[in-house]
Amino acid sequence: MSKLPEELIALLHDTGSIKVIATIDGEGHPHVVVKGSLTTLDNETIVFAEGLEGSLSNKNLVRSIWFDKKVAINITKGLTSYQVKGRPYKYLITGSVFRQLLDRARERRGAEADIAGVWVITPEEVRNESPAVRSSLAREERGLFHSHLDLLRHSE
Amino acid sequence: MSHNQESGVEALSEKYADVPRLIILKLDLQRRGITLSDAAADATCTPYYRGPEVTAFSTKETAVRPLPGPILLRDGTSVLTGPTDSTLLKPYTVDYIDGKFYVYDNGERLDEVDFSPRPEFYGKLTSRGVPMESIAWSRPQRLDLYPYRYCHYWDTREQCKFCGFFTDLKTQKQLAGDSYAKIVHPEDLFETVREAIKEPGRFSQINLTAGTDYSGEVPFENEVKRYVEVLQAIGRNFKTRRFPSQLIAPAYSKQQVKRLYDETGLSSYCPDIEVWDKELFKWICPGKEKWYGRDYWIKSALDAVEIFGKGNVYTNFVAGVEFVQPHGFTSIEQALDSNFEACEYFSKNGVVYLSIVWRPGRGTGLAGQQQPPLEYYVRLIRGLVEIRKHYGLASDNDDFKHCGNHGDSDLERLN
Ligand code: SF4
Numbered sequence: 001m002s003k004l005p006e007e008l009i010a011l012l013h014d015t016g017s018i019k020v021i022a023t024i025d026g027e028g029h030p031h032v033v034v035k036g037s038l039t040t041l042d043n044e045t046i047v048f049a050e051g052l053e054g055s056l057s058n059k060n061l062v063r064s065i066w067f068d069k070k071v072a073i074n075i076t077k078g079l080t081s082y083q084v085k086g087r088p089y090k091y092l093i094t095g096s097v098f099r100q101l102l103d104r105a106r107e108r109r110g111a112e113a114d115i116a117g118v119w120v121i122t123p124e125e126v127r128n129e130s131p132a133v134r135s136s137l138a139r140e141e142r143g144l145f146h147s148h149l150d151l152l153r154h155s156e
Numbered sequence: 157m158s159h160n161q162e163s164g165v166e167a168l169s170e171k172y173a174d175v176p177r178l179i180i181l182k183l184d185l186q187r188r189g190i191t192l193s194d195a196a197a198d199a200t201c202t203p204y205y206r207g208p209e210v211t212a213f214s215t216k217e218t219a220v221r222p223l224p225g226p227i228l229l230r231d232g233t234s235v236l237t238g239p240t241d242s243t244l245l246k247p248y249t250v251d252y253i254d255g256k257f258y259v260y261d262n263g264e265r266l267d268e269v270d271f272s273p274r275p276e277f278y279g280k281l282t283s284r285g286v287p288m289e290s291i292a293w294s295r296p297q298r299l300d301l302y303p304y305r306y307c308h309y310w311d312t313r314e315q316c317k318f319c320g321f322f323t324d325l326k327t328q329k330q331l332a333g334d335s336y337a338k339i340v341h342p343e344d345l346f347e348t349v350r351e352a353i354k355e356p357g358r359f360s361q362i363n364l365t366a367g368t369d370y371s372g373e374v375p376f377e378n379e380v381k382r383y384v385e386v387l388q389a390i391g392r393n394f395k396t397r398r399f400p401s402q403l404i405a406p407a408y409s410k411q412q413v414k415r416l417y418d419e420t421g422l423s424s425y426c427p428d429i430e431v432w433d434k435e436l437f438k439w440i441c442p443g444k445e446k447w448y449g450r451d452y453w454i455k456s457a458l459d460a461v462e463i464f465g466k467g468n469v470y471t472n473f474v475a476g477v478e479f480v481q482p483h484g485f486t487s488i489e490q491a492l493d494s495n496f497e498a499c500e501y502f503s504k505n506g507v508v509y510l511s512i513v514w515r516p517g518r519g520t521g522l523a524g525q526q527q528p529p530l531e532y533y534v535r536l537i538r539g540l541v542e543i544r545k546h547y548g549l550a551s552d553n554d555d556f557k558h559c560g561n562h563g564d565s566d567l568e569r570l571n
Contacts, residue, residue: 026570053557053569062569065231066176091232093557094296094358095273096204102357115357117232117557 001044005126008075008082012040015108017077021048023060024069033057036108037101037115038073045122046073046084049101049115050091061119064088071121074129081129090120162529165266172534175567181267182235183533183563185227185259186513187476188247189240195252200224206274208289212302212336213322225272226295226560227259234272234296234560237515244524245515272296275358277351282344291340291348297557298361299352303340303386304379306332307367309443316430316441317521318477318514322367330367339382342389350393361558362390365404370447379405380412387420398423402470402553406447407456410463417463424553425460426470429453429509431477432498439483457507466506467549472561473498475536476514480525488532492539499540503547510554511536512561537564545571 004012011017019038023031038048050058064071065088073084092098098118105113128134144152165184169177192200199205200223207222227235227250240247249260250269257269275294281287293300305322309315310330322330332338353359364386372378383403391399402424403416416422429450430441437450444453453471460469478484478491485491495511502509513533516522541564544551551565552558559565 053555059570062231066178090230093228093232093234095270099357106356 001122003043004040004084004123005082005128007080007128008084008126009040009043011075011077011080011082012038012046014077017075019048019075020073021057022072022074023057023064025056025060026063031056031060037105038075041097041100045089045120046086047097047101047118047120049105050117050119051115053116058116061088061091065091070124073121076129079130079132081131083127083129084121084123085125085127086121086123088119089122092118092120163531164261165530168531168534171531172538175534175538176231178229178231178233178267179537179563179566180530180534181259182229182233182566183513183537184530185235185237185248186561186563187515187527187530187533188245189515190227190237190250190259191239191247193249193251196250196257197221199252199257200271204273205271206278208278208287208293210287210290211293212290212305212340225274228270228272228296230268231556233556233566234558235269236295236560240515245527275352276355277348280351282347284341284344286341286344288344288348288351290336291344292352294352294359295558295560297359298363298559299349299359301340301345301349301362301364301386301390302366303342303345303364304338304366304369304382305336305340306330306338306369307443308369308371309367312443314443314446315521316443317480318430318440318474318516320517320520323519340386342385345386346389346392349390353393360400361553362399362401363404363558364401368406368443368447370406374409375447376406376408376412380408380415383416384419387416387422391421394421397421400553402426404428404472406444407453409456410459413456413460414463423464424468424470425464426472426553427453427456427460428472429457429498430472430474432473433478433485433494436478436480436483440477440480454501457502458505461506467508467551468553469506470508470510470551470554471502472510472512474514475511475533476527477522479528480522488528488535491528491532492535495536496539496543499543503544503549506547506549508544508549508551508554508565509540510551510562511540511564513563533563537567540564541567541571544568 019035020032021035035048040046070085075082101118102115105115165180169180201221205224207224209222251258259266259269278289369379370376398421401422404426407427431437438445457469457471499509516525554565556566
């Protein structure tokens, strides 16, 4: 498994970044939720805590690990943004990583906070979605054809 | 029934694409059992995994390599299986390579697995000096307690034919008294639970089971009284009136069940029917037939729904013993029909009818008998879940993380 980009690792560790995960249900309909606990512990895989066994998101993740479906994750702070597509590899209901994320949940949300389990996602595709990076890539590929001309004119 | 051309996990997960491969693997791990390679056995003896040195079932022999807790599959499914040295069962091998456990079949790696870690209360003593690990056994999210380690059906050789509980699996004799105490003191149970639940996130259910004791002025009265005392002692640990718990016990009268509900914090009751077919029940469970027969067991479960509520009463059956010869079924269709009929009947009445995979244990009355093929179990769990779903039943008390016995409740994760 390869290491995630440094910038993405920093975003994953940053408690101020926004982290969301998209899953699909049995009919193929997408479902997106914010996952504040999403992080990396080994700089290779992504982990997050699931709060409820019966949540729609969790059922979709179970379906994904059972029937080999992908999930998509986005991590954003300010103008820096990454998308990761991958597959659920493990669901932890006990053990040291489970405990680590439970402890974090209780630190963040108070002593009454609880989690049902911890998902481990194996990334398969990492994409820098920061607007500046995407624009410059688009310009490299397609030139200036989609730029608004007011942005290209001489300043007066 | 010939099993020579049996399909394995991979072939069946292609044939039954709606059943997850991991659940089919679980069924077969239970059906065939496992052996641990030396590396795996060593790894499970490290402090993170090390099992209890003494258990509720321990004989005087010291466990040199104590068995770890249940297997965990990648999807979090717990698997209650165990080592077997039977060549008839062709067990899977669990090996340990580069810091991870893997399960192998005939040298082919099938998947990564893990074992339930050692809980923090193992190694501690109660104030009376009893090792807590001999009082409670840890599953991944469940604490198992055995308050009474003797089954009196064995006194008259009327034990369930598949049973090996509280025996040394060789002499077919109940061991309490010789090797360990028959009755566990309620204060030892109280203290053990108190210690166990200090560990954050480690347990979300307590399960009690024991051998059967039908003594008392009214049959089972002594046993019910003991469970009331034990459950009250355990309940002192909780700030809520009810606590997530299940009692697997004989069929009691409605008054006895009501007493358990009213006087304790118990949340679920499970009188196991073991086998549905009327004649097979008589033959395989002679003790249960005597105290007081299949109809009584069924009525007890149904009556208990009025007390514990729909979905909080369970009954397990040992899937596979219905094929045991010379009286068992000879076709898969017969066995499926029988079990689906049972599931339909119980579900309609609010009782969860759950399957347990039968592995003929050494020292049981059914050792050497042939198991049904894996495909039977795959078809069985699909059918059971469909029926229960139709009646709006879920098996939260016995789901993938709490028990480890039931492939059918594992499938309910998507319902
Ligand atoms: S009731 Fe049956 S299965 Fe349970 S301990 Fe007694 S003989 Fe064994």
